[in-house]
Amino acid sequence: MVTQSITLAKNPHVIIATPGRLVDHLENTKGFNLRSLKFLVMDEADRILNMDFEQELDKILKVLPRERNTFLFSATMTKKVAKLQRASLRDPVKVEVGSKYQTVDKLLQYYLFIPLKHKDTYLVYLVNDLAGNSMMIFCSTCATTTRLAIMLRNLGFTAIPLHGQMSQNKRLASLAKFKAKDRSILISTDVASRGLDIPHVDIVMNYDIPTHSKDYIHRVGRTARAGRSGRAITMVSQYDVELYLRIERLIGKKLDAFDAPEESVMILAERVAEAQRIALMQEMKDLEEKKSRRKGGKGRGGDNDDTEEALGVRQHVKSGRVGKRGRGGGRGKGFRGRRR
Structure with missing residues (x-):
C-alpha cells in the first residue's frame, strides 16, 4: 500500500487496479482522488461482478466525474453486465464481435x-x-x-x-x-x-x-x-x-x-x-x-510449491521406466507403459 501511495502521489496518467484496492486508496490515501478522470475501463466486467465486487464498484462510480468515457469489455456478456451498463453509462453504444459464444476454428x-x-x-x-x-x-x-x-x-x-x-x-x-x-x-x-x-x-x-x-x-x-x-x-x-x-x-x-x-x-x-x-x-x-x-x-519456510526435493521428484516410482527429461523444462516423455 505504501509503495502504491507514493506512486499515486506522482499523478500517473494510467492506473490499473482491482476494485477493492482502488477503494482502499480512495478511502485511506491522502490527496488521492479521481476527480480528473477521463476514461474508465472495466476489463472482464462479468467476472468482476461474479466476484462480489458490486459494492466496491458502487463506491467507485459515486466519486467519478459524470463527464467521462466508460468502456466495458467482456468475452462472455451476462445479464449482470447489462445491468451495470444501465447503471454506469449514458447513451451506451454496444459493439459486438459475435452474438454467439464461439471458439476459434483452429x-x-x-x-x-x-x-x-x-x-x-x-x-x-x-x-x-x-x-x-x-x-x-x-x-x-x-x-x-x-x-x-x-x-x-x-x-x-x-x-x-x-x-x-x-x-x-x-x-x-x-x-x-x-x-x-x-x-x-x-x-x-x-x-x-x-x-x-x-x-x-x-x-x-x-x-x-x-x-x-x-x-x-x-x-x-x-x-x-x-x-x-x-x-x-x-x-x-x-x-x-x-x-x-x-x-x-x-x-x-x-x-x-x-x-x-x-x-x-x-x-x-x-x-x-x-x-x-x-x-x-x-x-x-x-x-x-x-x-x-x-x-x-x-516449520520449513520458503516456497514449497515448486521445490523438487520437497515434492519428491527424485523419488521416482520404482515400477515402470521413467524417461529422461529433455531440455527446455522436461519436454521429453515422462514414462510409457507398453501397449498391448
Whole structure:
C-alpha cells in the first residue's frame, strides 16, 4: 500500500487496479482522488461482478466525474453486465464481435469420458501420451492443483501449480517458469483462465469440468491464440454429463471423443497409485508444518510449491521406466507403459 501511495502521489496518467484496492486508496490515501478522470475501463466486467465486487464498484462510480468515457469489455456478456451498463453509462453504444459464444476454428476440441475412480490414471495417460507439448490443466480447487502437481512430479513430469491461495510473488514465479518453458505443465484454477497470453500453450485440459459453461470458453481460449492451432481436452466423469451437455449447447458444437484405450490406461494404475500416496503424504506434512508455524514453531519456510526435493521428484516410482527429461523444462516423455 505504501509503495502504491507514493506512486499515486506522482499523478500517473494510467492506473490499473482491482476494485477493492482502488477503494482502499480512495478511502485511506491522502490527496488521492479521481476527480480528473477521463476514461474508465472495466476489463472482464462479468467476472468482476461474479466476484462480489458490486459494492466496491458502487463506491467507485459515486466519486467519478459524470463527464467521462466508460468502456466495458467482456468475452462472455451476462445479464449482470447489462445491468451495470444501465447503471454506469449514458447513451451506451454496444459493439459486438459475435452474438454467439464461439471458439476459434483452429482449436480442436475433444472430450474423454472416464470413470471417476480412475480419473488421475487417465490424466497421467494423457500427459504422458501428449508429452512434448506445453499444457495448462484446469482444476476446480486450489488443493487439487497442488495435489496433481506433486503427483505428476513424482512421475517425472515438470508440473507447477498456480492458484489463488498462493502469494502474489509465488504466483508470478510459477507463471514466469511456465512462460520461460522451465516447466511444461501449468496446473491452475480459474485464476489463470483469463487475461493470460502465453503463445506456446499447445494443449488445455479440463481435469475438472467448469460448473459455469462460459468459463469453458475462457479456459480453452488460453490456446489457439492469434491464428495458432491448439487442442482442448475435457475429462467427463459419470457425474459431469449434464455440465458437459451445457457446454456443447453453449458453443453450438459436438466435441469429438479422444481415443484413450482402457487397457493402455490401466497399465499405469499401479504407478499412479504410488504417486498418489506420496502426494497425500506430502500434503499432510505441509499441513502439519503450516499448523506449526501458526503456533510459533519452526516449520520449513520458503516456497514449497515448486521445490523438487520437497515434492519428491527424485523419488521416482520404482515400477515402470521413467524417461529422461529433455531440455527446455522436461519436454521429453515422462514414462510409457507398453501397449498391448
